[in-house]
Amino acid sequence: MREYASPALTDVPPRGTLTDDVVRNAAEHPDTVAFSRRAGDRWVDVTAAEFLAQVTAVAKGLVASGVDPGDRVGLLSRTRYEWTLLDYAIWFAGAVSVPVYETSSADQVARILTHSGARAVVVENAAHAARVRVGGGRRQVWVLDDGAVEALTAAGETVGDDEIDVRRERMSGDSLATIIYTSGTTGAPKGCMLTHGNFLHELGAAVEELDELFAGEDASTLLFLPLAHVFARAIQVGAVRRRVRLGYSPDIRTLSADLASFRPTFLLAVPRVFEKIFNAASQKAAGDGHGKMFDKAADTAIAWSRALEDGRPGRFLRARHGLADRLVYAQLRAALGGRCRYAVSGGAPLGERLGHFYRGIGVTVLEGYGLTETTAAVTVNTPDALKIGTVGRPLGGTTVRVAEDGELQVRGGQVMAGYWADEAATAEALDGGVWLRTGDLGEIDDEGFVRITGRKKEILVTAGGKNVAPAGLEDHIRAHPLVSQCLVVGDGRPFVAALVTLDPDALAPWAEAHRKHGGPADLADDADLRAEIQSAVDDANRSVSQAESIRRFVVVPGDWTEEAGQLTPSLKLRRAVVMSELRREVDALYE
Template identity: 40%
Template sequence: MPVTTARVIADLPFVAAQVHDDRVAWRHPRDGQWHDLTFTDVAEWVMELASGLVHLGVEPGDRVCVLSETRPEWSAVELAVLAAGGIVVPIYPSSAPEECAWIIGDSGAVLLIAETDEQRAKIAEIRDQVPALRDVIVIEGGGLAELRSHGRTSPVPVELDDRRAAIDPDDPTVIIYTSGTTGPPKGCVLTNRNWLTMCQLTVELNYVLPDDVVYLFLPLAHVFAQIVQLSAIYTGTTVAFYGGDTAKIVPELSQVRPTFLPSVPRIFEKIYTVATTGVPEDQLRQAVQVGLAVRKFQAADQPLPADLAAAFDKVDPVFARVRAIFGGRLRQALSGAAPISVEVLEFFTAAGVPVLEGYGMSESTGVGTVNTLARHKLGSVGTYGMANLQLKVAEDGEILMNGPHVFAGYWNNPAATAEVLTDGWLHTGDLGEIDDDGFVTITGRKKDIIITAGGKNIAPANVENQLRQSRWISHAVVYGDLKPYLVALITLDEDEIVPWAQAQGLPTDLPTLARTPEARALIQDVVDEANSHFAHVSQVKRFTVLDRDLSQENGELTPTLKVKRKIVHSTHAKLYDELYS
């Protein structure tokens, strides 16, 4: 049963211990083995850390930053800070020192929990810029264990009970700084009411079930991962934290055998590429059609016609490999944070691994619309109207949201808050449409719309998404504002293009390979195929292949792998200019 009696998020771990007791809450790898923590174990850990924080001088309302990869300690620290009456401020572990300085300084954080000495060194570089920061505790340096030990030997349960009782449902809990595709990040203030609304929605939709095992590798600095960890505690679901190495995600999936997987599109796209490599296009298309037909019969609980069953037996070995990659018992997966193509979704549905798409943003607690197993439409981001959530499309096509999931505003930034909140309605900046069945489709970003020299409005994401379906392409960035036609900057997927180059007897280093006529011809075929899906004005007329991939290190990608469009345009302005020369 869900933890419905929690008044504020700080209550969650303690009420969950009473309700879920010795059920497994968290699972994590260490020394080659997976170790389990029950809900009671988690509550004890949180209580001891919270007591340690009180002794350290953390007061109600104080901001505490967490700079770490996703791991159980991250979640324990967050729950402990909340239990002590504080506010959590996540920082992506990939953040540069300057980005850390901005978030620490803007939030006024008094304490930072760093994962490693390497992360602490980044803070040391900018320590003079953040005078409010009093302490830095290192998880792997023994600092967190020491904090817990102090809290264990000197518990303050009455003090913690009083602090939790003083928390208001509309008080801030977490300040999530947006990844900042333009300008410095802004801190989205999310309240207890925001998170509890999200938890209640999870139960209402039967999205995460008590018997589920969720594999979590998403960064906890992102709202998507926060949804997963908090709703799992609320529903009594087991969360298996990844081991910290993205190269081991697939092997860990086979070990954990999750029933639910939240992910960004890139992971599904990579698995799709691996699973379909070597399968002729016509054969793949036929297999997907057969698989989709079978799933419709199964969803309606109807017996398969003999000819369809025979056809499925022939193609299912390909699908069986896909199911095995995910561990063999995946009930459903959720894709968010960026668009994913219908072709990829259809393939996984046909394979018996439903990948459903949802839509939300930090400002809406990651909630907005969602597809469910019971009601979904591939290519849409789902429906709305759950748990008093409201959504509408303005006259200019912008999606607006209203409800208890909408954030309280940007931290210390009333001007920016006023720009996006009007009479309780959140102006998302996303453009979309609602069909007759209530399903929402995202058509682009309001700020990203390209207006050509001929006055045509084009959403570049549609064209880019089509190009990225190619196994050879990692990223595509379309350009053409006030220009006569569209051009694109394209990067090669090293994992796929290098084996192809070897087979062709071509150079395997990307800078050299990107300049070869053979690679150019390969990508030209992809561009031609993508163009066939669009009207003439939306077609890419010229392109250039970059000699490296886009990266977070170069400031071109956010931590969730969204393209920072303006930075890419600025960094590679000369290449774009050459395409118009």
């Protein structure tokens, strides 16, 4: 059994909670801009002192409305300033926040609110409120777009500061901070109980090791991932702790404009976002007649990044890189606001090619690994310790090991307290109550860098007895600009095959350039398009043995989406759902 431990870098006070950061910031740096919120076409700043005042006022409103210490309060909204405001107000009131993805159906909302026993819920708009009410249950509902913050502030005018102080003082690191429900890729979502201490252990290590991102008076980040996801939530509390200016972009349609005006110094995103940025730039260049120039610039960026690992790039490569920087890379960095030097990626494997590409253009993507059960990251690449293709080393105070069956297991202060109201699932997940069984397969090299090789439950065993991890093959194929999603199949079958969907945004300019007509359904069997997909399959096959290689594939008309139920809110593939819906297509691959 291979094991690697990183020493703890900071001590976590047993009585500390996440509310302490807000109070300390207001006392020591009252005029520092903590947040920027959209108001029409401009950003309105919120100082540390103003934030404390607003959080306290809303917390009083929750108290006046009957929210008691330990009560669960739901949060259903897009990523916006009020989400953070309510999150901290719930903690100041001694209560527990229960985030719900704003894309959740009425049935999903009802299940989470009912299972968690939420006494109240704050939603963004009337449509969200309607979903809550469809699920039934007698709980208070406040609507942000209808003045929830103002109503709570008014309701709390009769509550004294001492009541909030008492509630804060009664909490400790062991107090429950939030219940975050997993995305449910392999079954019903489970409620991960994360304490204030879990977050403080995570922050104590992460912000220290990623100091280059969080340090500096001008440090800032723009949140656009759902705050219902633990990844964005960890960045939120990390930004508050280190006084990093935090902005919000709730609508993907305005993200480009928000990036240009906010100009963050670092970003966080899932791999699909980085793929989309690359593919959009590639297709735009091709549509403008500069496709070959972009391809050469991309190859140069990758070569430059690889050369950094081997030593100083040679003179010829430096000349090529300098030219590409002026013609291509500068425009890509400008699209991210012009000041972004680092990005943090999590949720799924990024892939070596994209990792090298972004470092080559001057935006280093630091890939990490973690789960909801681990309060976000347990391993991460850092500016000082970076190995592209891995998910980095364990954070300080964290130990990882690879069990005899190849499963990655984790021990550390950020591991959850358990699953809410589910002792059986908790016992299954926590080996001896200490080691978390992640369900992921991994490797640890001699320097402690971790590589994720697949999901334990997703290993395919072909009819010939060959074990195949589909994740790596799928990642290679998804890297092709025309591909949106990929599902590798072959369990109990004579060979490995794949289902592929097309990216409509990338397909349109490709079709125009190749004088094709129609959408994904019309071009699914087009010979030229299949040749493009075959090139991606060939690239994937070069990374595995012949027995593991993909022999056949089918292009599926239409894409897989969260709305249709094939993807989770964090954009993970629900394999069982896709297999059930496309069983005929899978059978046809083997006829």
